[in-house]
């Protein structure tokens with residue numbers, strides 16, 4: 001019994017369904033060593049008070065934007081859209097030094113853990129000092145994120161971003177994009193530097209900001225350089241119709257169409273947003289095995305448009321969830337918004353349910369698809385409550401108002417569609433409890449440093 005821990009849950013989400021009276025064993029390496037349903041709790045097991053869920057991966061984050069959440073909800077002129085939001089977001093990007101980024105990211109990661117995410121993929125493009133000059137340590141800003149992950153206990157997939165130009169016909173960066181400047185060589189140096197740290201619960205892939213922000217030559221050169229690497233490659237794609245039009249004008253192809261024609265869109269590729277995709281593009285992505293990262297609250301906040309979710313689901317695409325600009329920080333609300341967007345658009349209910357596949361529950365079908373896809377987006381071969389996967393878990397607090405008296409088999413449905421407050425009493429990452437009674441470790445101190453940092457930022 002040494003070097004392992006035993007948990008027992010009244011029910012647990014295993015292999016896409018609730019199983020009852022489950023005993024789970026955590027190995028010394030922080031991964032699940034075994035799990036067995038339909039057994040009574042043995043004396044050595046810690047008995048959990050509620051149903052057990054796997055943690056989800058938050059597959060798309062720009063941590064610094066947490067400093068700005070809720071502060072761009074005013075329209076001063078005739079029109080407000082993604083591009084005017086971006087100009088205001090750049091003002092924040094230009095102010096944040098490593099210490100401030102650490103305070104903001106630590107608060108964010110504590111909130112994400114409390115919201116049911118146990119791993120976050122950081123699409124990280126703030127590399128240089130505010131004046132644009134490189135820091136003495138090129139990983140100075142990355143270290144701020146790594147310290148935040150360490151302090152909270154969340155897992156981190158760090159994705160340094162290739163960012164070279166302002167647009168399809170603008171080969172230079174704008175002055176207010178000076179902190180982002182990278183080329184393929186620097187990108188690989190950053191990635192290798194993060195890997196060399198060998199920090200627990202941290203892995204590194206790469207990202208390309210977008211087709212507008214990287215040249216075709218650099219994208220194909222990077223794809224060649226990554227030929228022997230199985231880590232994830234993330235890219236913003238087809239978020240805005242304006243971006244699709246610019247891509248068509250510059251290349252004669254739509255963004256997903258262009259990418260599929262120039263690189264092998266295999267399972268390493270993660271297409272963030274992919275909002276504006278034709279049926280042909282959806283089929284192309286599904287055939288190659290690439291993933292799509294959907295960010296419902298940010299896409300709604302920015303007025304991006306609705307993606308053809310039913311078609312992505314039917315095509316069998318690998319799907320994951322991101323909170324992107326962090327106006328939302330808990331996955332149950334993201335799942336609700338994901339289906340509500342489709343309900344409003346199609347004037348139907350339970351659009352994401354899959355009764356023909358034996359899954360009539362909208363929440364359960366989305367959760368299961370996003371669990372599996374999130375693992376792929378973060379570069380894990382296994383993710384969830386299964387032997388060999390990292391031992392991450394969430395304990396549902398059935399005393400939450402929206403869950404009171406709910407039949408156990410419908411807990412996921414009520415969590416997603418009838419619960420506003422965070423409902424996880426305990427969160428574990430790699431075998432260790434990091435949220436107790438709904439609060440991340442040192443959450444009060446973290447919140448105070450965050451509030452002080454914001455006061456200084458906005459002074």
Ligand code: ZN
Pocket residue numbers: 060062123236272324
């Ligand atoms: Zn993004």
